[in-house]
Amino acid sequence: MINIVAKLISILNSETEPGQISLAFCLSMVIGFTPVFCPHNLLVLLLVLFLRANLSAFLFGWAVFSAIAYLLDPLFHAIGYKALTAQPLHGLWTSCYNMTLWRLENFNNSIVMGSLIVSLTLFIPLYFIFNVLIKKYRGQLLEWVRKTKVMGMLKASKLYIAYKALAG
Amino acid sequence: MKKWIRWQGLIAFIGIVVALSVFFIVFADGIAKMAIKKTGTMVVGAVVDLDDVDLALFPLGLKLKGLRVTNPDEPMKNAFEIMRADLSLNASNLLWRKILINKMAVDGVKFNTPRKKSGAIKVSKKSRAQEKSKQEELKKRKLPSFDVKDVKTILKKETLLTIEEANKLQNDIEQQKKFFEKQLKELPDENKFEGYENQIKKLKKVSGFQEVLTAAKEIKTLKKDIEKDINQLKNTRTNLNTTVNMLQSRLKKLPQYPMEDFRRINSKYSLSPQGMGNLTHLIFGPTYAKWVENGLVWYHKIAPIVEKGRKSDEKQEGVEPVRGKGVNVHFEEYEPLPELLIKHTSVSFEVPAGDFSGTIKNITNNQRIVGAPTTCEFDGKKLKGVDLVKITGNFNHVSPDTSKDTIGATVRGFKVEGLSISDSEEFPLILEKALANLNLDAVIKGNAVDSKMEFILSSVQFPEPKEDSSIVIRSIRNALSAVTDCSITADIKGTLDKQDIKIESDIDDRLKKAISQTVMKQTEEFKAKLIKEINGSTHAQVSALKGSIAGLDSIDQKLQDRLQLGNQLTRN
Structure with missing residues (x-):
């Protein structure tokens, strides 16, 4: 646990572009929320590796979003089921159902569909929110955090040693 | 960038x-x-x-x-x-999660x-409970006892109505006794009446006009009090008499109970030639029921897979998904294919009699889409100890709501050796040798089952009766050992959940004739012993009850004495 928190602090305090960290978090949300063996996750993996998203942030986010996904499972089912049984979309789903790619994607499963809808809907807003949060943290919070007594105690603790080791 | x-x-x-x-x-x-x-x-x-x-x-x-x-x-x-098992799969359809197999070969099937x-x-508590109730159901189908049980053992197990009623009566008598004794203590007694007498005597002795007038008034009041006490005593006595009468009438009824006990126990344990009319059913029934049950267990396992095309399955409203799995919503396919289809399966079995082979066509989980039923045909011709075996089946769920399954079997010249017909502890029966022909026609239409199985046995040999068997069992075995040929038919009618099995045979009359005399004699002996034992167990208790009721008479006597005292006072 200490290592994970240290890793997060290390990522946030590094020189990495906020956009790269935000993108990694958003992509990790897609892979974390949706069932891992869905073909679209190959695309996510390709984007993570190709688009210079921060890999540490991606792995950290994947772990966090997978845990959240377990809690949101009933919500994903409800949203997915509603979407799949919505009459206006019936024609679209029927066409997809008759295409090999979509059948492989298992789109007709309520959880696959629900988690995909949620993660894609949140993708862009979360990207900007994470960006703003990281910039705010670095601009205002980082200096203040460094000066606090708690940080002083932390510097002497195992957590800081772990952070230092990771930060190199 | x-x-x-x-x-x-x-x-x-x-x-x-x-x-x-x-x-x-x-x-x-x-x-x-x-x-x-x-x-x-x-x-x-x-x-x-x-x-x-x-x-x-x-x-x-x-x-x-x-x-x-x-x-x-x-x-x-x-x-x-x-x-x-060797099969080739259609790769492109696998991407659509469809298993389509044109040909499958299955070799060396053994049962x-x-x-x-x-x-x-590991099974859940619920399925364990279901299994237990199933086992209990099977136990109920066990063969009835062919032996006359020891009367004393029976009476130890059975609760006699006579004893039960006598215990209840005894309890009621004790309670009433306590109640009236308590009442007796609260009611006016000899001392109270003596007190009245002394007061009256004292009042009678006064002189002077005014005093006499006051004394007369007080005597009048005392008289009223005495009359009130007498009424109390009278009421209690009436209640006591009613209670005693009620208890006595219950006591009078008690001798009728041993007869009721006798009738009940007799019908439960004794043998009757009428009850044994269909001996074939009693002997063959449990084994046949077990076969039917095994068959239906497998049918119930396979049926849900075959019946997947049912229209009601398509409605998925309110489906509660397994956590993390969700629900698959299905849409119309432009070129519909079932999830599983094995067009042609060749199967070869290895049975003790030799090799047995056949084909199964259209194994699928959705006959509605395939548009053809699952059919099978097996035969064995060069088998050891049997001339011909032919099994055919047609499982038609093309229209799932009007499904029809038919199974037919023909066996010719089957040399039976050491076949266990009944594994009942009391009447184990083995068919030592016989030559059997069998015909089976079974139809399951929707939920209704209609099946007819016919066994024709010749050159039959049952084992010789053992010396240690009971006389009834020896009689049945003797009769069976004389049988050389017979036919048995087993009809099943009902639903998949509950079936009536009717087994008849031409050996019924022979068996009935052989055992009726023995059974009659045994039954008479049993009856006599049972009545004697019931009367013996209940006689002492009835006598004790009579004594207990007599105990209430002493309370009545005391009430009478007090009433007499009161009455004397009012008269004087």
């Missing part, structure tokens, strides 16, 4: 994809083996073992070796075992083979 692109990431991605593909190719056999075992175990409800799987990718095919399916009811036995390890899986 350059800041956002990581070209080496593309190489890493290709590396990961290649590694995953290699992993799948290397471990494909293991993955397939695990999937088959897991799915099989889930469907059967007992362990499914598989020795080896060979998955070929080009062209896509699967070879299974040593598939063993545990019998859920007997975990130390395999329901069946398949030595080899009821022993297992080294138990194949039982």
Whole structure:
């Protein structure tokens, strides 16, 4: 646990572009929320590796979003089921159902569909929110955090040693 | 732009994809083996073992070796075992999660083979309770006793109505006794009446006009009090008499109970030639019922898979999903295909009599889409100890709501040796030798079952009766040992959940005739012993009750004495 928190602090305090960290978090949300063996996750993996998203942030986010996904499972089912049984979309789903790619994607499963809808809907807003949060943290919070007594105690603790080791 | 692109990431991605593909190719056999075992175990409800799987990718095919399916009811036995199964799969349809197999060959099928390890899986409390009730149901179908039980043993097990009623009566008498004794203590007694007498005497002695007038008034008041006390005593006595009468009438009824006890116990334990009219059903019934039950257990396991095309299955409103699995919503397919279709399966069985083979056509989970029923045909001609075996089946669920399954079997010249007909502890029966012909016609239409099975036995040999058997069993065995040929028909009618089995045979009359005299004699003896024992057990208790009721008379006597005292006072 200490290592994970240290890793997060290390990522946030590094020189990495906020956009790269935000993108990694958003992509990790897609892979974390949706069932891992869905073909679209190959695309996510390709984007993570190709688009210079921060890999540490991606792995950290994947772990966090997978845990959240377990809690949101009933919500994903409800949203997915509603979407799949919505009459206006019936024609679209029927066409997809008759295409090999979509059948492989298992789109007709309520959880696959629900988690995909949620993660894609949140993708862009979360990207900007994470960006703003990281910039705010670095601009205002980082200096203040460094000066606090708690940080002083932390510097002497195992957590800081772990952070230092990771930060190199 | 350059800041956002990581070209080496593309190489890493290709590396990961290649590694995953290699992993799948290397471990494909293991993955397939695990999937088959897991799915099989889930469907059967007992362990499914598989020795080896060979998955070929080009062209896509699967070879299974040593598939063993545990019998859920007997975990130390395999329901069946398949030595080899070879099938080729349609790869493009697999991407659509459809298993389409044109030809499958299944060799070396064996039934009821022993297992080294138990194949039982952990069952839920609910299914354990269901299993228990099933076992109890089977126990109920056990053969009735052919022996006349020891009367004393029966009476130890049975609760006699006579004793029960006598105990109740005794209890009521004790309670009433306590009640009236308590009342007696509260009611005016000799001392109170003596007090009245003394007061009256004192008042009578006064002189002077005014005093006499006051005394007369007080005497009048005293008289009223005495009359009130007398009334109280009278009421209590009336209540006591009513209670005693009621208890006595119950006591009078008590001698009727031994007869009721006798009738009940007699009908439960004694033998009657009428009750044994259909001996064939009693002897063959439980074994046949077990066969039917086993058959239906497997039918119930397979039916839900075959019936998947039912229209009601398509409605998925309100489906509660398994956590993390969700629900699959199905849409119309432009070119519909079932999830599973094995067009042609050739099967060869290994039975003790030799090899037995046949074909199964259109094994599918959705006959509505295939548009054809699942059919099977098996025959064995060069078998040891049997001239001909032919089994046909047609499982038509093309229109699932009006499904019809038919099974037919013909066996000719089957040399029976040492066939256990009844494994009842009291009447184990083995058919030592016989030559059997069998015809079976079974139809399951929707939920209704209608089946007729006919056994024609010739050159029959039953074992000689043993000396240690009871006289009734010896009579049945004697009669059976004289049988050389017979025919037995078994009819099943009802639903898949509840069936009536009717078994008849031309040996019924012969058996009935053979045992009726013996049974009559045994029954008479049993009756006499039973009446004697019941009367013996209840006589002492009835006498004790009479004594207890007499105890209430002493209370009545005391009440009478007090009343007399009161009456004397009012008279004077």
